[in-house]
Amino acid sequence: MNQEKYNKPEFDFAAVFEPNDYLYFYGDVLTEQRTQKEIEFLLKELSIDNPMTILDLACGFGRHSNRLAEIGHTVTGIDITMGFLEIAKKQAKKKGVIVDYIQGDMRKISFMEKFDRVILLFTAFGYFEDIENFTVLKNIAMALKPGGLFCFDTFNRDILLKHFLPYIVLEKGNDLMIERNTFDSITGRLYDRRIVIKNGKRKDKPYFIRLYNPTEIRDLLNRAGLELHKIYSNWNAEPFTNNSRRMIIIAKK
Numbered sequence: 001m002n003q004e005k006y007n008k009p010e011f012d013f014a015a016v017f018e019p020n021d022y023l024y025f026y027g028d029v030l031t032e033q034r035t036q037k038e039i040e041f042l043l044k045e046l047s048i049d050n051p052m053t054i055l056d057l058a059c060g061f062g063r064h065s066n067r068l069a070e071i072g073h074t075v076t077g078i079d080i081t082m083g084f085l086e087i088a089k090k091q092a093k094k095k096g097v098i099v100d101y102i103q104g105d106m107r108k109i110s111f112m113e114k115f116d117r118v119i120l121l122f123t124a125f126g127y128f129e130d131i132e133n134f135t136v137l138k139n140i141a142m143a144l145k146p147g148g149l150f151c152f153d154t155f156n157r158d159i160l161l162k163h164f165l166p167y168i169v170l171e172k173g174n175d176l177m178i179e180r181n182t183f184d185s186i187t188g189r190l191y192d193r194r195i196v197i198k199n200g201k202r203k204d205k206p207y208f209i210r211l212y213n214p215t216e217i218r219d220l221l222n223r224a225g226l227e228l229h230k231i232y233s234n235w236n237a238e239p240f241t242n243n244s245r246r247m248i249i250i251a252k253k
Contacts, residue, residue, distance in 0.1 A: 065092075085103055133210055150252075232248040
């Protein structure tokens with residue numbers, strides 16, 4: 001057995017969120033049009049009208065943070081990947097807006113009733129042990145002002161497993177991103193032994209995400225001091241149904 005390979009982590013954060021590869025393969029999906037639709041959803045469904053204080057957790061390269069700052073809100077963006085934050089800061093400077101970008105871990109934030117709204121987008125919830133995922137929700141609850149709203153999006157476990165795909169291949173030119181998926185019913189985790197082949201070189205980028213069903217989400221939110229306020233199927237604000245593959249969840253403190 002190759003002991004070095006055997007000891008590789010289940011979730012290699014540095015590899016999975018390496019900015020060049022990440023944006024190379026996801027850039028075609030994260031379009032200006034998509035971002036605009038998501039911003040319009042947030043403004044309407046989170047009642048973001050008067051200038052507000054907003055926390056964007058796992059803000060990535062700032063596609064939401066910078067837009068929200070552009071329209072007059074006070075935004076703090078937190079991400080663990082410095083490379084993404086550098087891109088976000090450059091874009092903010094280009095747009096002439098100010099965002100407080102901080103390199104940090106959502107498990108360790110300690111804001112107290114500072115924000116009117118918190119967002120955690122693009123399936124960024126569920127990357128940790130169960131107790132740590134719950135800690136993230138508690139931290140968010142503490143960061144929100146009373147009556148504040150929290151929005152995040154994730155898979156609906158019930159439906160994803162009905163249409164489970166063990167292999168997904170994304171092809172871009174001569175480059176490939178290969179998703180090799182398995183699901184562990186005991187941990188509730190989807191494991192992806194991702195391989196990227198780019199410029200003829202292979203890179204392994206393993207990760208996992210905890211999948212939840214709506215009942216689990218509701219109960220976790222309640223335990224954290226949050227109430228399930230609304231749930232949608234997509235960014236068109238279509239109602240959640242038994243066949244919804246995704247959940248866009250709005251919780252209230």
